Amino acid sequence: EAGVAQSPRYKIIxxxxxxxxxxxxxxxxxxxxxxxxxxGQGPKLLIQFQNNGVVDDSQLPKDxxxxxxxxxxxSTLKIQPAKLEDSAVYLCASSHNTDTELRxxxxxxxxxxxxxxxx
Amino acid sequence: xxxxxxxxxxxxxxxxxIASLNCTYSDRVSQSFxxxxxxxxxxxxxxxxxxxxxxxxDGRFTAQLNKASQYVSLLIRDSQPSDSAxxxxxxxxxxGKLQFGAGTQxxxxx
Numbered sequence: 001e002a003g004v005a006q007s008p009r010y011k012i013i014x015x016x017x018x019x020x021x022x023x024x025x026x027x028x029x030x031x032x033x034x035x036x037x038x039x040g041q042g043p044k045l046l047i048q049f050q051n052n053g054v055v056d057d058s059q060l061p062k063d064x065x066x067x068x069x070x071x072x073x074x075s076t077l078k079i080q081p082a083k084l085e086d087s088a089v090y091l092c093a094s095s096h097n098t099d100t101e102l103r104x105x106x107x108x109x110x111x112x113x114x115x116x117x118x119x
Numbered sequence: 120x121x122x123x124x125x126x127x128x129x130x131x132x133x134x135x136x137i138a139s140l141n142c143t144y145s146d147r148v149s150q151s152f153x154x155x156x157x158x159x160x161x162x163x164x165x166x167x168x169x170x171x172x173x174x175x176x177d178g179r180f181t182a183q184l185n186k187a188s189q190y191v192s193l194l195i196r197d198s199q200p201s202d203s204a205x206x207x208x209x210x211x212x213x214x215g216k217l218q219f220g221a222g223t224q225x226x227x228x229x
Contacts, residue, residue: 033217042123042207042219043163056216091162106151106211110162 002027004111006092012117018080021114024073025094031055033108034067034077035091043091049075082118089113122146123210125220132202132227138195140223142208145189151211152184152191157222158204167193198227 005024013019025032031050035043046065048055052072060067064083069075079086093108124143132138140154151170155163169175169182169191181194191210195202205222212218 040221042209042221044219045216048216056214089162106217107153107165107168108217109165110155113162 004092004094004109006090006111006114008114009112010115010117012119013082015084015118016081018078019082019116020079021077021090021092021116023075023077023092023111025075025092026096026109029094029096029109030072031095032069032075033093033095034075035093035110037089037091037113039088046077079116082116084118087116087118089115122212122218123208123220125206125208125223127221128224129226130223132195132198132225134198134200134227134229136198138198138202138225138227140193140195140206140208140225142191142193142210142220143189144191144208144210144218146210146212146218147186147189148213149186149189149210152182153209153217154180154182154191154193155207155209155219156204157207163207195225198225200227200229203227 007022033048034046037043046060047057047067049069052069067077091113092111095108154167156166157163167182169184175182179196183192203226205224207222208220210218
């Protein structure tokens with residue numbers, strides 16, 4: 001079974017520029033997550049999708065960040081305009097199904113991440 | 120108070136010894152607990168999940184959960200240099216969101 005795919009793996013941009021990240025979850029996984037991980041910290045959830053709907057975007061800085069999962073499969077996260085403090089690794093994760101009675105729904109599997117450097 | 124707390128380390132462990140990692144959490148409603156391993160420059164990898172009080176063993180790894188004390192731990196037996204990594208404790212909170220600790224760095228010395 002193929003894992004979570006992400007691209008690009010690395011990106012360097014100047015502040016105020018825009019950037020987009022792509023994620024393709026594990027086949028059949030209904031739930032997709034975007035996390036931000038700053039060096040020395042644990043991942044922080046930015047947004048969670050269930051199929052093509054947003055479940056939680058409470059920690060997404062909506063003035064500059066946006067995300068979509070139009071067909072309920074792959075997803076794009078965008079930052080516009082970028083700030084220096086956005087330098088981090090952006091991780092995509094997916095989990096198996098939407099039935100909360102099954103514990104497997106909470107087991108999240110991560111992609112390789114995109115390391116963003118804003119200069 | 121942070122949702123999930125871990126000692127940052129580094130925890131230095133001689134090869135072949137047992138590494139003991141601890142994690143406390145603040146949300147009493149939490150029912151699902153995970154340990155992720157993260158090598159430097161890599162993404163987190165799920166190594167253990169535990170949902171009930173007590174011990175759960177998987178190979179050289181044992182997870183221990185005590186919901187009354189709001190405490191979860193990870194033991195790594197017969198530690199190997201390849202176990203050198205940061206170990207992240209993660210907890211599903213009452214909102215269904217996965218909350219991570221900052222991680223404990225483990226260094227296994229030959």
